[in-house]
Amino acid sequence: MTENSCSGNNLNAAACELLERESERLGLVFAGAAGEETDRNFLSEYGRWLDEGCAGEMGYLREHFPLLRNASSVLPGAVSVLLFALPWPLPGLEYPAGNGFISSYARGRDYHKVMRSKLRDIIRSLSPLYPGASFRAAADSAPVPEVEKAAETNFGRRGRSSLLISERQGSAFFLGEIITDAFIRKSFPEPADPCRGCDRCLRRCPGHAIRGDGFIDARKCLSYLTIEFHGTFTDAESSSIGGRVYGCDECLLSCPWNRRRKVSSFVSDFKERGALLTLTLREKLLLSEEEFLTLTEGSAIRRIGWLQWLRNTACAMGNISRDPEDIPALKSRLGLSVPLDAEIRRASAKIAARAGS
Numbered sequence: 001m002t003e004n005s006c007s008g009n010n011l012n013a014a015a016c017e018l019l020e021r022e023s024e025r026l027g028l029v030f031a032g033a034a035g036e037e038t039d040r041n042f043l044s045e046y047g048r049w050l051d052e053g054c055a056g057e058m059g060y061l062r063e064h065f066p067l068l069r070n071a072s073s074v075l076p077g078a079v080s081v082l083l084f085a086l087p088w089p090l091p092g093l094e095y096p097a098g099n100g101f102i103s104s105y106a107r108g109r110d111y112h113k114v115m116r117s118k119l120r121d122i123i124r125s126l127s128p129l130y131p132g133a134s135f136r137a138a139a140d141s142a143p144v145p146e147v148e149k150a151a152e153t154n155f156g157r158r159g160r161s162s163l164l165i166s167e168r169q170g171s172a173f174f175l176g177e178i179i180t181d182a183f184i185r186k187s188f189p190e191p192a193d194p195c196r197g198c199d200r201c202l203r204r205c206p207g208h209a210i211r212g213d214g215f216i217d218a219r220k221c222l223s224y225l226t227i228e229f230h231g232t233f234t235d236a237e238s239s240s241i242g243g244r245v246y247g248c249d250e251c252l253l254s255c256p257w258n259r260r261r262k263v264s265s266f267v268s269d270f271k272e273r274g275a276l277l278t279l280t281l282r283e284k285l286l287l288s289e290e291e292f293l294t295l296t297e298g299s300a301i302r303r304i305g306w307l308q309w310l311r312n313t314a315c316a317m318g319n320i321s322r323d324p325e326d327i328p329a330l331k332s333r334l335g336l337s338v339p340l341d342a343e344i345r346r347a348s349a350k351i352a353a354r355a356g357s
């Protein structure tokens with residue numbers, strides 16, 4: 001297959017051309033169109049990963065596992081999965097450490113909303129070419145192994161960090177998809193192994209979660225711990241989180257492909273929303289639930305809820321604060337939840353020890 005070629009008939013070529021044009025107009029990148037079946041080798045590796053317990057408390061991943069085999073479990077009669085990438089800015093770790101870290105992808109508008117609205121626009125443009133066909137847009141909202149599907153089109157390859165790496169886009173992009181019963185195919189030339197001779201993300205991963213085989217142990221990943229895990233941290237987990245309040249970008253920031261990526265602009269929805277970023281950790285801790293909900297309106301951060309936000313903030317304070325005045329602020333939040341109380345006690349003891357040393 002030649003570079004960026006569209007296989008098949010004229011209709012397929014017209015669809016690919018339209019998908020490229022519309023994607024560009026909307027700030028997306030058309031990442032190819034794969035078939036409905038998922039690669040069996042991937043399914044057995046993924047099944048092993050689940051059996052080893054590496055998904056932690058994300059029980060829905062196990063429930064969805066049988067549905068990953070074929071896109072027809074999402075849309076009856078589906079024969080194609082169209083993939084789209086939406087890059088986000090990766091500014092680094094450079095805002096005040098005392099404010100706590102928020103992952104770059106969550107500093108603007110919730111990408112689920114942004115992606116789905118763009119995919120609906122694409123469906124509106126594409127459907128006249130396929131009268132009577134069905135289309136379903138998804139962004140983390142359907143059991144589709146999107147990294148694997150985008151690897152099937154050769155848009156990129158799964159790196160050791162488990163993220164999809166594209167030579168042009170790096171790995172800081174969201175994937176979304178349209179599942180359809182219209183037959184559309186597009187693939188790219190097979191990329192070289194992006195990780196050859198590199199182990200930067202393994203060395204930089206603060207939770208030692210990256211296994212090196214393209215899968216991570218989510219239970220040790222700080223993104224999982226701060227976002228997906230709702231319980232009480234162990235001492236080791238709490239310390240590994242450092243000053244992070246939401247997510248971790250180390251595997252993105254350490255990856256050389258993100259320094260080389262050729263992305264000239266980003267959609268305006270991903271512009272950083274100042275307020276949550278500029279609050280100090282103590283100010284974040286003292287937000288009322290109402291203030292938290294107002295400040296996180298339209299943001300992915302809202303999904304973790306106020307109590308988990310407070311738990312993470314207390315944890316970050318315990319790891320980086322040297323100010324004894326943070327202790328009464330922490331104690332004023334006692335009694336709201338068991339995981340938060342555990343973090344408040346641990347953080348207060350750490351700050352007292354640091355302030356007294």
Ligand code: SF4
Pocket residue numbers: 204205206207208209210216220221222223224247248249250251252
């Ligand atoms: S997000 Fe952080 S903790 Fe998780 S795998 Fe990447 S570097 Fe490791």
Ligand code: SF4
Pocket residue numbers: 159160161162165194195196198199200201202254255256257
């Ligand atoms: S940092 Fe290196 S090993 Fe890790 S995903 Fe990027 S290229 Fe691969």
